Amino acid sequence: MLKDLEAYIRDHRYCLLLLYLPIYLVAFFIIDRLPLEHHIISCPLDDYIPFNQYMIIPYAIWYAWFPGWLIFFLLRSPEEFKRLAVVMFSGMTISLAIYVIWPNGIDLREPITGTDVCSRALEWIRSVDTPYGVCPSIHISTIAAIALVIQDSRLEIFTDTSKAYCIVIALMIAYATMATKQHSIVDVAAGAALSAVLYYIYPFVYRRCTWLSSL
Numbered sequence: 001m002l003k004d005l006e007a008y009i010r011d012h013r014y015c016l017l018l019l020y021l022p023i024y025l026v027a028f029f030i031i032d033r034l035p036l037e038h039h040i041i042s043c044p045l046d047d048y049i050p051f052n053q054y055m056i057i058p059y060a061i062w063y064a065w066f067p068g069w070l071i072f073f074l075l076r077s078p079e080e081f082k083r084l085a086v087v088m089f090s091g092m093t094i095s096l097a098i099y100v101i102w103p104n105g106i107d108l109r110e111p112i113t114g115t116d117v118c119s120r121a122l123e124w125i126r127s128v129d130t131p132y133g134v135c136p137s138i139h140i141s142t143i144a145a146i147a148l149v150i151q152d153s154r155l156e157i158f159t160d161t162s163k164a165y166c167i168v169i170a171l172m173i174a175y176a177t178m179a180t181k182q183h184s185i186v187d188v189a190a191g192a193a194l195s196a197v198l199y200y201i202y203p204f205v206y207r208r209c210t211w212l213s214s215l
Contacts, residue, residue, distance in 0.1 A: 014078055014215035017085040018070070024092050031096055032133050036103035041135050043185045051110045052179045056122045059176035061169065062139055069146045077155055082215060084149045086205070087198045091141035094194060098136065105132035108181040122180055129182070137183050140191030143170045148199045 009015060070088075073081035098104075109131055112119050147170045151163055174192075177183040206212055 012074075012078070014082050014085075015074055017082065017089065017215070018074075020085075020089045020092075024089070024096070027096055028092075028133070028138075031099050032130050034100075034103075036100075036132075038103045038105035038132050040107050041104050041184045041186050042107070045185050046108055046178065049175075049178045049185075051181055053112060053114055053116070053119045053122050055176040055179035056118050056125065057176075058169075058172040059125075059180050059182065060121070062143065062173050065146065065169070065173065066142050069150075073149065076157075077153065080149055080153055080155075082212065083199075083202055083206075084145055086212065087148070087195060087202055088142050088145040090198050091136070091145060091191075091194050092138055094198075095136050095138050095141060095191075096133075099133040103132065104135045105130075106134050106181075106184050106187070107131070108184060110181055125180075125182070131182075134183055135187040135190050136194045137177060137187040137191035139177050139183065140174055140188045141195045143173050144192045144195035145199065146170070148195065 070081070070084065073084050109126065112123050112126075147167060150158060150166045174188055177188060178185060
C-alpha cells in the first residue's frame with residue numbers, strides 16, 4: 001500500500017498541495033489564541049439578521065463541503081484542483097496574516113438558552129472557535145473559491161442545474177455564518193472579495209510560476 005501511495009504521489013505531484021492543510025490548522029489555532037488586542041468588527045446590518053441556532057446545520061455543511069470538493073477535483077480534474085487549491089490556500093494564508101497584523105474579532109454572539117441538539121452543537125463550535133480572527137472570513141473565502149471553480153468547470157457532471165444548486169448551498173452556508181453570529185456581514189463580504197480577486201489573478205500567476213505548472 002505504501003508503494004502504491006508513493007507511486008500515486010510521483011505521478012500526481014499536485015496532490016502535495018494538500019500538505020498545506022495541517023500547516024494551516026496549526027497556524028490558525030495558534031494565532032486564534034494569541035493574547036492580542038482585537039479590533040471589533042461590526043456593521044449595522046448585522047442587527048437585522050436574527051439569531052437562529054438551527055442554522056448550525058448549513059453552517060456545519062462546510063466541514064464536509066470544503067474537503068469534499070478538494071478531493072473531488074483532485075481525482076477528477078488536476079488543473080481545476082490546482083486552481084482551487086492555490087486560490088483557497090492563498091486566501092487562508094492572507095487571512096491568517098491579516099489576523100496577526102490587524103487582529104480582529106466580533107462581539108455578536110448571543111447567549112444560547114436552548115437545550116436542543118442544534119443549540120448544543122453551536123455551543124461546542126463556540127467552545128473551540130473563539131470570536132477572534134474573523135475578517136476576512138476563511139469560512140466564506142473557501143466556499144467562494146469552490147463556487148467559482150464549479151461555475152467555470154468543464155466537467156460534464158456540472159449542468160446548469162447542479163451549478164445552481166451549488167450556489168444555493170454556498171449562499172446558505174454564508175447566511176448561516178451570520179445567523180449563528182459567528183461572523184459579521186463585513187467578514188463575509190471580505191472573504192468573498194478575497195477569493196474573487198485571487199481567482200481572477202490565478203491565470204497570470206500560473207503562467208509565471210514554473211513550479212506550479214510543472215506539478
